[in-house]
Amino acid sequence: MAATQKTALGESDPAASAAPGVGGIDWRYIRYRLRRSPLAMLGLAIIAFAAILILGAPWLAPYDPNRLDLLHRLAPPSLAHLFGTDEVGRDLLSRIIYGSRVSIPVGLAVVGISMGAGTVLGAFSGLVGGRTDTVIMRIMDVVLSFPSFVMAIALAAALGPDLVNAMLAIAIVRIPFYVRLARGQALALRERPYVKAAISFGARPLTIVRRHIVPNALAPIIVQSTLDIGGAILTASALSFIGLGAQQPTAEWGAMVSNGRDYLLDQWWYPTFPGLAILVTAVGFNLLGDGLRDIFDPRLRGR
Amino acid sequence: MSFANVVRRRLILLVFVVFGVSLVTFAISHMIPGDPARMMAGERASNEVVAHMRAVLGLDKPLAVQYLAYLRHLAQGDLGISILTQRPVLDDLVLFFPATIELAVAALLFAILLGVPLGVLSAIAKDRAVDQVTRTLSVTGISTPAFWLGLLLIYLFYGRLGIFPGSGRIDGPPPLHLTGFYTLDAALTGNWPALASALAHLFLPALTLGFVHLGIVTRQIRSAMLEVLQEDYVRTAKASGLSRAQIVLDHALRNALIPSVTMIGLAFGDLLYGAVLTETVFAWPGMGNYVVQSIAALDFPAIMGFTVVASTAYVLVNLAVDLTYMFLDPQIRAVG
Numbered sequence: 001m002a003a004t005q006k007t008a009l010g011e012s013d014p015a016a017s018a019a020p021g022v023g024g025i026d027w028r029y030i031r032y033r034l035r036r037s038p039l040a041m042l043g044l045a046i047i048a049f050a051a052i053l054i055l056g057a058p059w060l061a062p063y064d065p066n067r068l069d070l071l072h073r074l075a076p077p078s079l080a081h082l083f084g085t086d087e088v089g090r091d092l093l094s095r096i097i098y099g100s101r102v103s104i105p106v107g108l109a110v111v112g113i114s115m116g117a118g119t120v121l122g123a124f125s126g127l128v129g130g131r132t133d134t135v136i137m138r139i140m141d142v143v144l145s146f147p148s149f150v151m152a153i154a155l156a157a158a159l160g161p162d163l164v165n166a167m168l169a170i171a172i173v174r175i176p177f178y179v180r181l182a183r184g185q186a187l188a189l190r191e192r193p194y195v196k197a198a199i200s201f202g203a204r205p206l207t208i209v210r211r212h213i214v215p216n217a218l219a220p221i222i223v224q225s226t227l228d229i230g231g232a233i234l235t236a237s238a239l240s241f242i243g244l245g246a247q248q249p250t251a252e253w254g255a256m257v258s259n260g261r262d263y264l265l266d267q268w269w270y271p272t273f274p275g276l277a278i279l280v281t282a283v284g285f286n287l288l289g290d291g292l293r294d295i296f297d298p299r300l301r302g303r
Numbered sequence: 304m305s306f307a308n309v310v311r312r313r314l315i316l317l318v319f320v321v322f323g324v325s326l327v328t329f330a331i332s333h334m335i336p337g338d339p340a341r342m343m344a345g346e347r348a349s350n351e352v353v354a355h356m357r358a359v360l361g362l363d364k365p366l367a368v369q370y371l372a373y374l375r376h377l378a379q380g381d382l383g384i385s386i387l388t389q390r391p392v393l394d395d396l397v398l399f400f401p402a403t404i405e406l407a408v409a410a411l412l413f414a415i416l417l418g419v420p421l422g423v424l425s426a427i428a429k430d431r432a433v434d435q436v437t438r439t440l441s442v443t444g445i446s447t448p449a450f451w452l453g454l455l456l457i458y459l460f461y462g463r464l465g466i467f468p469g470s471g472r473i474d475g476p477p478p479l480h481l482t483g484f485y486t487l488d489a490a491l492t493g494n495w496p497a498l499a500s501a502l503a504h505l506f507l508p509a510l511t512l513g514f515v516h517l518g519i520v521t522r523q524i525r526s527a528m529l530e531v532l533q534e535d536y537v538r539t540a541k542a543s544g545l546s547r548a549q550i551v552l553d554h555a556l557r558n559a560l561i562p563s564v565t566m567i568g569l570a571f572g573d574l575l576y577g578a579v580l581t582e583t584v585f586a587w588p589g590m591g592n593y594v595v596q597s598i599a600a601l602d603f604p605a606i607m608g609f610t611v612v613a614s615t616a617y618v619l620v621n622l623a624v625d626l627t628y629m630f631l632d633p634q635i636r637a638v639g
Contacts, residue, residue, distance in 0.1 A: 039438070141316060142323040147617040149576030151327070154610040157598050158331035230446055238580055241450045242595045257451050261584070264454050265462040272458075275451030282446035290442065 033295045040291020046284030053100040061094035065251045074267045084269040086259065092270065095251040096277050102252045104281060106167050107233035111225045113171035118178025119221055120206075123213040125179065126186025127195075127205055137183070140176040148173035149235065156244040163236075163252065166245040170235050174228065181224055185217030219296045227289035230282035237278050253278045309629065313622055324614040328607040329373050333366075382611065383604030387597055392608035396590055400612075401483025402472060403589035406512060406581065407574045409486075409505050413513030414520045415567065421517075422524025423556060426532065437521060444518025449577045453511040453584035460507060467507050470586035474500045508585045512577045516570055523566040527559035534558075564628045571620045575613055 034040050053060060062082075069089030077084045083092035125136040152169040159165035189195055189212065198208050237254025239245040246252030248259075253274040260271030348356075357363050361372055376383075382392035425437040461469030468474065478489040478497040486505060489498035531537065532555050540550045579591030586592065590609060597605035 039435075039442075138319070142319050145316065145320040145618050145621070146324065146327075146614055147575050149573075149579065150610055150613045150617070153579070153594065153598070154328060154331055154606060157601075157603070157606050158334045161598075234446070234448055237448060238450060238576075241448075241580065242583060243599055254448070254450075257448070257454070261454060264458050268458050268462075271451065271454050275448055275454070278448045278451065279443070279446055282448075283442055286442050286446050 030292070030295055034291055037291045037294070039287050040294075043284045043287025043289075043291060046280060047288060050100055050104055050281055050284065053097050054104060057097050057101055061091075061097040063091035063094040065090065065095045065098040066249055067091070074263060074270070076267070077269050083273040084267065086256075086270055087263065092256075092273055095256060096253065096274055098251045099253045099256065099274065099277065100281075102163070102246060102250060103233055103237060103254070103278065106163065106236045107229045107281075107285075110167050110171045110174070110232035110236065111228045113168070114174035114228075115178050115221060115225045117171075118175040119182040119214060119217070120209060121175070122179035122182030122184075123186045123209040123217065124205060126183035127190055127208060127213060129190075133183075136179070140179050143173070144176045144180075146173065149238075152235065152239065153242075153244065156239055161244050161247060163240070163246045163250070166236055166239040170232055170239070174232070177224065177228075178221065181220055182213070182217055185220065186213045189213055189216055223289060223293045223296050226285060226292055230285035230289070233278065233285070234282050310626065313625065317618055317622060320618050321615055324611055325374055325377055326370075328610050329370050332603055332607055377611065382608035385597070385602055385605040385608075387600045387602040387605060392605050393612075395593060395605065396608060396612050399588060399590045399593045402587060403578050403582070403591060405484045405486065405505070406508055406587060406589060407571070407578055409509035410512035410516060410574060410577070410581075411567070411571075413509055414516035414570075417513075418517045418520030419524050419556075419560075422521045423528055423551065423559075425521065425525045426528030427551060429529065434525075437525070441518035441521040441525075444514050444516070445522075446518075447515055448580075449511055449515050450580040450584050452514060453508070453581055456507045456511060457584070468500075468504050469507070472501065472504050472588060473497060474504075508581050508587050511584070512574065512581045515577050516574065519570050519573070520563075520567060523563050524559060527563050528555055531555045531559045561628070561631050564631060565624060567624075571617065571624070575617060 034044065067090060069085065069091075072081070072085050072089045073087055075081055075085040075089070081091050081093065083096060085091055086095070121136065125133045148170075151173045152166070155169035155172065156166045159169065186209075195208060195212050198212060203211075236245055237252070237257070240252050240254030241258045243258070246255045248255070256274035257271045257278075260267070260274065263270045361369055364372075380393050382396070384390065385392050385395055388395055421437050421440075425434045428434050457469045460467040473485050475497070477485055478494045478501075479492045481488045481491055485501035486498060489495070489501055537550060537554055540554050545554075575591075578589060579594060581587065582589045582591035583595045590613065594606060594609040596602075597609070
């Protein structure tokens, strides 16, 4: 029904159609606003490009990322090797292209885990209220007070140097942000008639969380998670850089910068290009996240 | 809520946080693969010797008893012996602590001194070229891997131009130890060659760490300024014919700075994170460099000691920042 109303309002002014679409989010309005933000569009373009690299790596990479070529060790950038080669003659461009299959999914997974766990826990906490809520939130206060990277180091070190462990470590310390966000939304939504009705019908809390709270709390959570993906990619590559993430011979950007560090002064291209890949990807997600925040945050509208 | 009440609540939280950190590090040191008793006794020690070592270390006691013993040691400042340096972890950390703080303070100064004017400029020139450039710069800052930026700066300023040293804190003997901050000690003792060397060594690491924070500070000041510039008192000031500079500096910036204090304080936690990476790249002899070397050597007492000390420092800094904020904000002070 909302759809017919929207068409009746006409295409000329989508900004006026504030009627929420699926999941409380008006995607047409978001598209409309995004198109008018050049920086957000740039972010979207970078992400699209990264997606092409991830999906098309076998076809786009000029060489096998793990093929050794000892005759062409540490070769400078040339037409044969656009980004040069590493200390065992592997083509850096190919390794960077394949690296997108490691670093970006890791970032997405980290945010997926912390967002999923945090949202459900926060929505549940806010909905149920009372002592359960107090206990959960006090625990979150304590976790929030930890310096997250230090905890990630300790966790990753204890779990053993491995990419999945690094991922879990980063995800766990990010959960409280989503708990707070989702709880705030749940507290507001709890007073809405349809949620009250669901409660009075005897719906189970987790059903209400899934059917009513989460869909309506999605907007701020999407903004937060988009902004988080860039950070998660940076943190995961940082853990790899200090030896706690991806291990040889995985083509992971942070680990590549770490290996290239020894050759910095004579083979500048080796650490430079993998690091550039991290930077550009993080810029992409941060630009899109900024754009989305401007759209969703009514206080920033029209500024 | 009154001021005293907030302070009380925060202090209680502080106790819980330190307790939580100790619980986590205790749990972690029990999760690590390998048997500490065997490690201490040696690879080829007999089972009896290992069992004896286990009893000596208290590892045969129930977990709760072990945890209490761990807490007692923590309370006495005993963080164990580093496997790598064979010295008490606390002594090591005390040794490396000033270098980290010196770097963090220098980076924060750089970020604030450059970030505040940029943020103000960006806000008053909203959506114009200056604003676009500044926003791009701040997104780039937030998205830059500190470890990578450090390498680029070393390549450029040390490798190519040769105008800055690429590693370490100082050439030649360090200045007389007063505070442990080389720049401050050198200045206080009038040791000008040491001061010059210390400053030259500090420059690139501080720039690396500061650039990431420049983005955070600029963004925060910009949005706080935008909010404040819409306030009624700014409009009143405009209407009463005050100059633009007077309005921006006297009325807007002063009020925009208050909420920014919390943000910049929270950024201190990120500074710790960046410091670990920056110190590694520049072989800066601070706590971050120490912990990365400990990770490579699987030196768990050192890693956990660092976690406890860094977490506690972080919580204390945040507490101090929040109290400063409450003190600065006349609204909170008046209500309190």
